[in-house]
Amino acid sequence: MLGNVNPNGTTSFTVLEGTACIHLENVGQSLMVHAGQKLTFDPVANRLEDPVDVDLNQALTSPLIKDFKRLPSAHLIEQEIQRQHGAAGKGRGSDDLTGAVNVAGASVGTATPEQFMRALNSLLVRSNAHQVCDYVAAAVRARPDLADRIVVAALSVSRRSDFKQPVGKQASCEEVDCIIREAITAHPAATREIVSAAVAAAPMLRDCIVAAANATQPCQEANAFVEPHILNSINPANTIPGEVVSPEQPPSGL
Numbered sequence: 001m002l003g004n005v006n007p008n009g010t011t012s013f014t015v016l017e018g019t020a021c022i023h024l025e026n027v028g029q030s031l032m033v034h035a036g037q038k039l040t041f042d043p044v045a046n047r048l049e050d051p052v053d054v055d056l057n058q059a060l061t062s063p064l065i066k067d068f069k070r071l072p073s074a075h076l077i078e079q080e081i082q083r084q085h086g087a088a089g090k091g092r093g094s095d096d097l098t099g100a101v102n103v104a105g106a107s108v109g110t111a112t113p114e115q116f117m118r119a120l121n122s123l124l125v126r127s128n129a130h131q132v133c134d135y136v137a138a139a140v141r142a143r144p145d146l147a148d149r150i151v152v153a154a155l156s157v158s159r160r161s162d163f164k165q166p167v168g169k170q171a172s173c174e175e176v177d178c179i180i181r182e183a184i185t186a187h188p189a190a191t192r193e194i195v196s197a198a199v200a201a202a203p204m205l206r207d208c209i210v211a212a213a214n215a216t217q218p219c220q221e222a223n224a225f226v227e228p229h230i231l232n233s234i235n236p237a238n239t240i241p242g243e244v245v246s247p248e249q250p251p252s253g254l
Contacts, residue, residue, distance in 0.1 A: 002065070109142075
């Protein structure tokens with residue numbers, strides 16, 4: 001993530017890859033920011049503004065990046081740049097998923113769980129780690145009733161030989177974080193089911209799964225008005241009309 005503080009006090013955060021949950025604790029506001037988006041904090045309004053899309057190629061011209069050695073996550077940033085320019089798949093995977101389900105002789109909404117999962121698996125087995133996350137998001141949004149099964153299917157692709165991993169090797173925490181965050185963001189009400197299914201499918205990755213779920217929970221996809229928090233309230237019921245109480249003398253009747 002790239003941060004920048006302007007002379008007028010506004011602060012912006014640009015997510016280069018993955019997702020981030022930005023918190024403004026003093027007003028209880030939080031927002032989910034995806035790769036290729038920028039979030040700005042307005043100190044005058046004391047709130048986070050809506051995330052906006054940015055050109056990652058332009059963001060990489062920042063001296064904070066170009067004047068230093070290559071970032072460890074550079075390959076992930078390059079994948080995001082390809083996605084922005086339409087070279088890494090179709091949007092968030094919805095079109096591909098719809099096409100795969102149609103090939104199975106059904107539609108996304110009417111497919112049986114078995115038909116839908118077969119179609120999804122046909123996409124997952126030939127996808128890279130970034131595309132897997134896209135398909136998880138599209139699949140959970142399309143069929144929230146299958147959220148737990150979708151996550152388990154996504155976790156299982158880490159055992160593929162084309163990931164250049166030993167057979168049976170678990171997914172990395174980075175991959176798990178992306179899968180869990182996308183699934184929960186698409187269907188927050190299924191968080192418990194998603195986490196339980198993921199832990200059962202990959203118990204060795206329990207800490208990664210729980211951490212990803214905890215990081216996603218407080219975040220909102222859309223901005224919302226935050227109710228002001230009143231620290232000291234005055235309750236008229238606690239005040240006796242016409243009676244003045246001295247701090248040196250207790251009220252009468254005590």
